[in-house]
Amino acid sequence: MPITIGDTIFSSLKFKEEQLHPAKKEKPIPKWYGETQCNMCKATKSRFWYDAKTKHGYWAFMCEGCFFWHSLGRLGTGYGQKYDGESLEKVEG
Secondary structure, eight states: OOOOHHHHHHHHHOOOHHHHSOOOOOOOOOBOOSOOSOTTTOOOOOSEEEEEEBTTSSEEEEEHHHHHHHBOSOOBTTTEEEEETTTOBEEEO
């Protein structure tokens, strides 16, 4: 069967399913790689860790208790992040 001009045009327009709907790559979960000691009370264990802005204006890495005592009480851009105490993976913020 002969190939026509229309066949070559349409064959070049055909896309693979992967090109139309590329597989979404999962973003890696951010982790805390710094020191795991509270900058305020020097605790080394906490259920959650916080890297957050304090009421005094500076940022600190804090245990859960110090976060509620010294921070602005918010998470997100400009306020802070929350990390799991065991895996150190980012949970919120």
